[in-house]
Amino acid sequence: MLRYSLKRLLSLIISLVIASLVIFAVIEVAPGDPASFMLGVNAQPDTVAALRTELGLDVPKWQRYLTWVGGMVQGEFGTSYTYRTPVTQMVADRLVVSLPLALYALTLSTLIAFPAGIYAAARRGKAGDVAVMGATQLGVAVPNFWFAMMMVLIFAINLRWFSAGGFAGWDKGFLLAMKSLTLPAISLALPQAAILARVMRSALLDILGEDFMRTARAKGLSRRQALWRHGVRNAMIPVLTILGLQFSFLLAGAIIIENVFYLPGLGRLVFQAISSRDLIVVESVVMLLVFAVITVNFVVDLAYAAVDPRLRART
């Protein structure tokens, strides 16, 4: 297990280095001058030259790469050109909203999807299965912002249980902050839960046809006992894969939901940075997201090994 973890860790580091090279190449080395791009077509030549010096564009590329990476390792992402504030601070401010929101949504989606998927698999072809599958079909088909708007309509405008948008801030207390994240988290979680429940169901149905499930029944386990004791853990591999992908999406892909609920999250930061051509912010946030995705994959790899002893042995 230790060797397996070390190997995965090594592959994580290599992935990060490659990702940083690609991001750097795309944004800084690709044709076109970042400084004139950021300032737009009507900029004065001396303004562009000043920005070039400020951004350090007049030093060799490899040196710029090392400075950039070295800065990030120390948590120093540079200064936003548009806002003139440290990017680290801007990202940190958004992360305290986006990260809890992603985790909240992921927890909800798991709590909905696991029981729904297991229930549907256990009653394959019966009314319960058809109902769950119908609901998940709807969940996959309907976009999350529609859920968001419906929820605002029902719970904020009609029932007045929640506020329609905005973030209370963590300094106002944990519960209040969580409350303002609840509707966004539910809207994010519903489509994800629908996908996850379908994956859980089909993975379990595959497992139910396995020989060892019949062995379990021959030992005297009831259908339900066999499903829980021998089915669920074996079905976890595909489920974990989807779960990992979903977390990455939730972290960065919440931009529409952030806009609906007017939340100061990472998605909106990226959107604003792109519109204002603030390459420094874009570069940093993209790198951060890549880091998050790769780290989540690493955690998923470890979870695979925890679930399946054959992976531990193979290394």
Place this chain on the structure above:
Amino acid sequence: MSLLQIENLSLAIHKTPILKGVTFGIEPGEIVAVTGESGSGKSMTALAVMGLLPERMEARGAIRLDGQDLLTLSEAQMCRVRGQSVGMVFQEPMTALNPVKTIGDQVAETILVHKAMPPDQARARAREVLDRVGLPAERFPLSRYPHELSGGQRQRVVIAMAIALRPKLLIADEPTTALDVTTQAQILDLLKGLVADFGMGMLMITHDLAVVADMADRIVVMRHGEVMEQGPTRRLLAEMNHPYTRKLFAASTHKVDLPPPPPPAPLLEVREVVRDYRLPRTRLFAQPGTYRAVKGVSFTLNRGERLGLVGESGCGKSTLTRAILGLEPVQGGQILLDGEPVLTGTAPNLKVRRKMQVVFQDPFGSFNPRHRVDRLITEPFHLLDAPPTGRAREAAIGEALEAVGLRASDSRKYIHEFSGGQRQRIAIARALIIRPELILFDEAVSALDVSVRAQILDLLAELCRAYNLTYLFISHDLSVVRTVTDRVMVMQSGEIVEQGVTQEVFDNPAHPYTQKLIAAAPVLPEPEALRERLS
């Protein structure tokens, strides 16, 4: 009173009868073998006793265990019977265990699910039964996972689970079909010992008469869901009152009439062939180790000859087959067909490749289900420089299908419309269509019922007479190799330990490993000898 009494058991799915009035019984300490070909209903009979029939399948009649009719029990009551009063062992040990749980947990689960003992005692009992089935604590601690065990060892674990609570009845459904002969002999011995020790009754399902001939007390012969004949083993085999029993027996001992081989002229020459596989690295920057699957094998296959290659799983026979076909590179030695190497560099040499074809084991998995028969069997045409088209192609397809006993009109059908035996005929047609000189048969009849197998073996004899074919026949089944080959090679751990004329090797095996293999292979007794002993 019998331990198990099956009375007039009938089963149907969607009005199609599966079992028709099956009646037989098992006494305590008795081994009853139910035998028959696929579709005879033997496995369904076993599943009916376990109450594990597929949904929507209704059983009528009675299955009495100690007088209690199991068909009248509720599902919850059946759960208490399963594992406690009736244990079951399945055919496929490689997949019968949960891969993510330790063997200790899985054996103890039988005990715990019936709340027969507290957890620590259950683990002690699990240890005890694993010892009993031949998996001692030093080498097989409870913390082992199934993937760390071989097929035979896994079957022992399945048996341990089935007997953990000392059931009165043990059902074994083809328990040794997936195992090598020597492992099969050990598992059969183990089962016999357990029946004797615990006084269990045993219901053994098998398609192989020879396996049960010296083991079962009584035999039940089934066909199309009906019992054809039943009786004490010796009497049944000596008298064989029912024609179907005689047919089954004749098919099991079927002898093929091979044409005499022509005078020796080498066709395939295998010289000092070595095949290494890379092992995973043990340390990050260490040289990866290698595993030598084939260790300097040399032999010559003469034109028109039928050569057998026997050995147990993992001995390297399939690796050698793939190397001969040019599907894998070799790390040493040479493989020449008609004097030319099968591989030029790493690419197969097409001119050589078109002279040989292969027929694989699985008639169900070796065809693309979305292609029609004509497309399936003309696949080898890509080896030709100018493959026939139009009328000539039609003629080639028709001829190949008729040569294997099918009709030319079958060419527009899909593969699912054919039975296992017919599919294997199509596989042979696919090999035959470009008129190869050499055909390799990789366990080509192992998945077939005995009567179908006998027909296919006859077909092979006919074809080699009609088309001057040379065969390399790879199999773990000694009785098949014995009848269909002129010469035989025995392979063990990547080496050929013995080769010679088939009859001589079987009658006087020289190498200890060959002796062991032949001794372990189950043989059907001669009916005459049985009759003499009975009278």
